[in-house]
Amino acid sequence: MAEPLVLINVFEVPAEEAEQFIAAWEKMRDYLKSQPGYIDTALHQAIAPEADFQFVNVAHWGTAEEFLAATQTSEFLDSAVGLVGYPLHPSLYRVVRT
Amino acid sequence: MAEPLVLINVFEVPAEEAEQFIAAWEKMRDYLKSQPGYIDTALHQAIAPEADFQFVNVAHWGTAEEFLAATQTSEFLDSAVGLVGYPLHPSLYRVVRT
Numbered sequence: 001m002a003e004p005l006v007l008i009n010v011f012e013v014p015a016e017e018a019e020q021f022i023a024a025w026e027k028m029r030d031y032l033k034s035q036p037g038y039i040d041t042a043l044h045q046a047i048a049p050e051a052d053f054q055f056v057n058v059a060h061w062g063t064a065e066e067f068l069a070a071t072q073t074s075e076f077l078d079s080a081v082g083l084v085g086y087p088l089h090p091s092l093y094r095v096v097r098t
Numbered sequence: 099m100a101e102p103l104v105l106i107n108v109f110e111v112p113a114e115e116a117e118q119f120i121a122a123w124e125k126m127r128d129y130l131k132s133q134p135g136y137i138d139t140a141l142h143q144a145i146a147p148e149a150d151f152q153f154v155n156v157a158h159w160g161t162a163e164e165f166l167a168a169t170q171t172s173e174f175l176d177s178a179v180g181l182v183g184y185p186l187h188p189s190l191y192r193v194v195r196t
Contacts, residue, residue, distance in 0.1 A: 005145075006142055008142060008151075008154050010108055010150075010151065010154075022194065022195060025195070026195065029195070040196065041196060042193045042195075042196050043193065043194055043195040043196070044104055044106060044191035044192065044193055044194070045191060045192060045194040046189045046190070046191050047103075047162070047189070047190045047191065047192060048189060048190070051187075051189035052108075052187040052189065053106075053108065053187060053189065056106050056108075056154075056191060058156060064145070089149075089150040089151060091144045091145070091146060091149035091150065091151065092144070092145045092146070093142035093143060093144055093145065093154060094142065094143060094145060095140045095141065095142055096120065096141055096142070096143040097120060097123065097124065097127070097140075097141040098138065098139060098140050098141070
């Protein structure tokens with residue numbers, strides 16, 4: 001079986017908006033975890049407030065098609081509305097070295 | 099026991115320099131994995147060449163002190179010389195939501 005795909009999403013969030021961001025992220029997570037292909041997710045918060053990226057999400061999905069299908073629905077857009085305004089950099093990855 | 103610390107390093111690498119970057123990254127990894135506190139590492143490569151960040155490394159370390167000690171040696175600088183020229187964004191993180 002192929003390794004699961006890894007979705008990594010790098011978020012630009014001011015440190016003082018961390019709580020508000022987490023609440024908004026949880027809404028999107030709750031929607032995504034109900035979708036086919038979702039495996040797991042882990043939201044990472046930087047220890048230092050001066051980090052370039054305060055939050056990085058690392059999630060696993062079965063296939064790229066399932067991830068793309070999950071994010072091309074109006075329900076997804078509704079769930080993600082609280083994240084509008086935070087620049088984000090989502091991409092699909094595979095582990096190439098350990 | 100506390101959760102291990104997560105070092106996430108986001109690299110800006112042109113897609114066409116991927117092989118050269120991986121070879122340079124492996125030299126740094128080989129040094130770091132010999133250091134106290136190192137647990138594991140996984141270098142993620144983007145599937146799409148147009149991703150904002152072609153590479154993201156996710157590593158686990160026992161403590162921040164061990165990670166910082168490992169990266170403040172002249173051996174570390176020697177091992178990382180091949181990565182000079184690639185903008186990078188390393189920070190220490192903790193998982194705050196799953």
